[in-house]
Amino acid sequence: MSRLQGGGYEQRMSVDSRGRGGRGRGGYGGDRGGYNNARGAGSYRRDDRQPGRILRTWDVPSMRSRDEQNLRELETLLLQLPAPVRARLQEQYSDKLRDLNEIYLQLGRWPEAVFANPHTGQLYREPLAQVNCEQSDIALFAEMFSKTHTGSLLATRRIGIDGTLHRLSVILSHRTNSEGVPSVIGVTARVGKTVEGTLDSLAPDLLQCTGSVLLIGRPNSGKTTCLREFARRLSEDKNQIVVVVDKTCEIGGDGIVPHPAIGNARWLPVETLKKDGQMFNLQHERMREAVENQSPHVVIVDEISSATEVEAIRTMSQRGIRIIAAVHGGTLPMLLHDPDRAALTGGCHTVRTRFDATALRSVAGAAEWRGSE
Numbered sequence: 001m002s003r004l005q006g007g008g009y010e011q012r013m014s015v016d017s018r019g020r021g022g023r024g025r026g027g028y029g030g031d032r033g034g035y036n037n038a039r040g041a042g043s044y045r046r047d048d049r050q051p052g053r054i055l056r057t058w059d060v061p062s063m064r065s066r067d068e069q070n071l072r073e074l075e076t077l078l079l080q081l082p083a084p085v086r087a088r089l090q091e092q093y094s095d096k097l098r099d100l101n102e103i104y105l106q107l108g109r110w111p112e113a114v115f116a117n118p119h120t121g122q123l124y125r126e127p128l129a130q131v132n133c134e135q136s137d138i139a140l141f142a143e144m145f146s147k148t149h150t151g152s153l154l155a156t157r158r159i160g161i162d163g164t165l166h167r168l169s170v171i172l173s174h175r176t177n178s179e180g181v182p183s184v185i186g187v188t189a190r191v192g193k194t195v196e197g198t199l200d201s202l203a204p205d206l207l208q209c210t211g212s213v214l215l216i217g218r219p220n221s222g223k224t225t226c227l228r229e230f231a232r233r234l235s236e237d238k239n240q241i242v243v244v245v246d247k248t249c250e251i252g253g254d255g256i257v258p259h260p261a262i263g264n265a266r267w268l269p270v271e272t273l274k275k276d277g278q279m280f281n282l283q284h285e286r287m288r289e290a291v292e293n294q295s296p297h298v299v300i301v302d303e304i305s306s307a308t309e310v311e312a313i314r315t316m317s318q319r320g321i322r323i324i325a326a327v328h329g330g331t332l333p334m335l336l337h338d339p340d341r342a343a344l345t346g347g348c349h350t351v352r353t354r355f356d357a358t359a360l361r362s363v364a365g366a367a368e369w370r371g372s373e
Contacts, residue, residue, distance in 0.1 A: 160254025
């Protein structure tokens with residue numbers, strides 16, 4: 001991975017026929033897993049030092065084409081920060097603002113910024129002030145935590161910043177005020193960025209195929225960024241209708257007007273319903289609404305997490321709709337062993353082969369013979 005002039009990063013990766021990442025010379029570590037500095041994006045070659053065959057190498061696109069817009073949206077976030085925190089970011093970390101990933105503030109703690117290493121992608125923390133945050137610092141976000149956001153705030157504990165892709169995750173106190181609403185004691189601001197060209201470089205085949213796609217990855221691995229690219233690229237086709245069902249308003253932003261990063265895709269934000277004192281997210285209802293009211297060819301959904309949402313996905317798939325969804329998970333086997341979400345992959349069933357059955361009968365017969373002695 002190398003730093004490009006004007007910001008952004010270039011990264012080359014490869015995968016062999018056994019699904020393992022690989023490194024060429026000049027890579028970052030040993031012979032198994034990780035990044036590969038192979039020559040040329042999308043090239044195919046044989047590597048005798050690794051098991052299997054290299055299927056594809058590619059270059060991760062830089063963010064240079066969207067740097068101006070990303071920095072302009074970042075300014076919107078920085079204006080909400082306490083003055084000392086904002087000043088330190090702009091003065092001492094001005095050359096790292098493109099690498100900024102999170103900003104963390106909590107009562108009684110030093111404010112921190114989380115950056116991504118431009119060479120390895122590893123996250124690291126930097127203090128923004130050597131003084132503890134006070135209630136007045138958290139109160140600067142009060143306008144965003146207005147009563148209009150109370151429902152979604154209590155349900156997901158996060159909201160977006162209008163006109164941007166940034167997300168605010170809040171830490172709520174276990175105590176409530178006179179109105180029965182818990183007070184905010186901490187804020188984590190997640191910096192959202194637009195990275196165009198991701199799918200064209202990493203997986204152009206997925207843009208041409210007609211099957212459904214399931215993205216599995218850990219938090220902060222880029223799933224939502226890929227979903228935005230799916231929405232933008234697929235909506236360029238005038239022969240199909242693309243609908244984005246936005247559970248947390250991260251794909252299209254948290255404003256009234258969807259963010260331009262999703263192109264011409266139709267945007268259905270998901271609200272939260274309060275019933276019997278409990279909050280319920282209605283993503284499964286919005287998915288059904290997308291099918292019944294929008295007549296889509298493609299539905300894009302983020303963060304599938306419950307059995308009702310999985311059932312809604314199954315229903316849409318049976319109606320011939322292409323689905324592009326993302327779920328949290330480390331690997332495919334992890335997802336297969338999740339009872340609520342395993343159905344997304346078709347499920348996992350135990351079967352017994354003829355050889356196994358014969359072996360079991362032999363063992364049972366031997367045990368019965370020994371018992372008769």
